[in-house]
Amino acid sequence: MQSLDFLxxxxxxxxxxxxxxxxxxxxxxxxxxxxxxxxAFIGQGVSHAGYGAAGTAFFLGLLDTDWRxxxxxxxxxxxxxxxxxxxxxxxxxxxxxxxxxxxxxGMAWGLFATNxxxxxxxxxxxxYWPWYAQNLAMTGRQPNAEVVLFGAILNISPQQTWLAVLVxxxxxxxxxxxxxxLLFFAFDExxxxxxxxxxxxxxxxxxxLLAIVVVLxxxxxxxxxxxxxxxxxxxxxxxxxxRLGLVVALSCAIGVLGVVGGLMVSLELGFTGPSPxxxxxxxxxxxxxxxxxxxxxx
Numbered sequence: 144m145q146s147l148d149f150l151x152x153x154x155x156x157x158x159x160x161x162x163x164x165x166x167x168x169x170x171x172x173x174x175x176x177x178x179x180x181x182x183a184f185i186g187q188g189v190s191h192a193g194y195g196a197a198g199t200a201f202f203l204g205l206l207d208t209d210w211r212x213x214x215x216x217x218x219x220x221x222x223x224x225x226x227x228x229x230x231x232x233x234x235x236x237x238x239x240x241x242x243x244x245x246x247x248x249g250m251a252w253g254l255f256a257t258n259x260x261x262x263x264x265x266x267x268x269x270x271y272w273p274w275y276a277q278n279l280a281m282t283g284r285q286p287n288a289e290v291v292l293f294g295a296i297l298n299i300s301p302q303q304t305w306l307a308v309l310v311x312x313x314x315x316x317x318x319x320x321x322x323x324x325l326l327f328f329a330f331d332e333x334x335x336x337x338x339x340x341x342x343x344x345x346x347x348x349x350x351x352l353l354a355i356v357v358v359l360x361x362x363x364x365x366x367x368x369x370x371x372x373x374x375x376x377x378x379x380x381x382x383x384x385x386r387l388g389l390v391v392a393l394s395c396a397i398g399v400l401g402v403v404g405g406l407m408v409s410l411e412l413g414f415t416g417p418s419p420x421x422x423x424x425x426x427x428x429x430x431x432x433x434x435x436x437x438x439x440x441x
């Protein structure tokens with residue numbers, strides 16, 4: 144196939160494939176816990192906060208090719224996840240309320256920060272600030288909202304590729320170390336606490352890992368579609384089996400197939416933005432698993 148030759152031949156496609164597979168593996172592994180613990184909406188909230196992070200980075204004069212941009216996004220998403228964790232653990236605010244507030248606030252702040260940056264750079268405007276325009280902002284440059292919202296994996300740089308691989312390996316290693324505690328916590332939090340699991344620590348660890356994965360996945364699927372990468376593989380695997388080892392293996396396989404299949408479909412169709420195709424392939428596998436589970440169940 145032409146798309147497979149392209150993926151294996153061209154450097155940009157090779158980087159996309161490497162980063163995509165790395166992110167798919169870590170997302171798929173984490174998605175099992177996300178689905179079991181019913182944290183899908185938290186992932187949605189953290190991912191949408193990423194738009195606020197992107198707006199903040201642009202306000203500071205950073206584009207997504209700068210490593211400091213990734214640092215700002217990372218810090219913003221981690222902070223959002225921990226705020227959700229603290230608010231919900233103390234029962235001061237219901238989880239869906241906290242997530243809903245932070246979700247819309249993050250999106251609104253991202254748009255506001257971008258517009259404010261443009262206003263501060265506009266000569267003759269009421270908000271024009273010469274020092275900002277000359278020393279901090281990217282005069283004449285605008286953030287690519289489509290990249291933030293839908294990702295740009297085919298434009299990923301070599302540095303970003305290796306960063307995605309290394310961070311994915313670090314997250315996978317962390318999950319392996321805490322696997323039993325994470326699993327016990329996800330299945331039955333009250334009982335796990337009785338058996339000595341530090342549920343508060345595990346809760347915040349899971350949120351932190353989720354935030355890290357969201358930042359990684361934004362390059363692949365963008366803010367709007369990132370939750371699909373952290374939910375669909377685990378949900379699909381749980382439809383196909385209830386054996387834990389098989390569920391984890393299936394989830395990882397589904398995530399990788401979704402990314403590779405989505406890249407190939409987008410290249411065959413001539414699309415420059417493969418994230419909708421990636422999500423489409425994942426959604427098709429979920430639909431097939433749902434049908435198979437229904438037929439098997441009679």
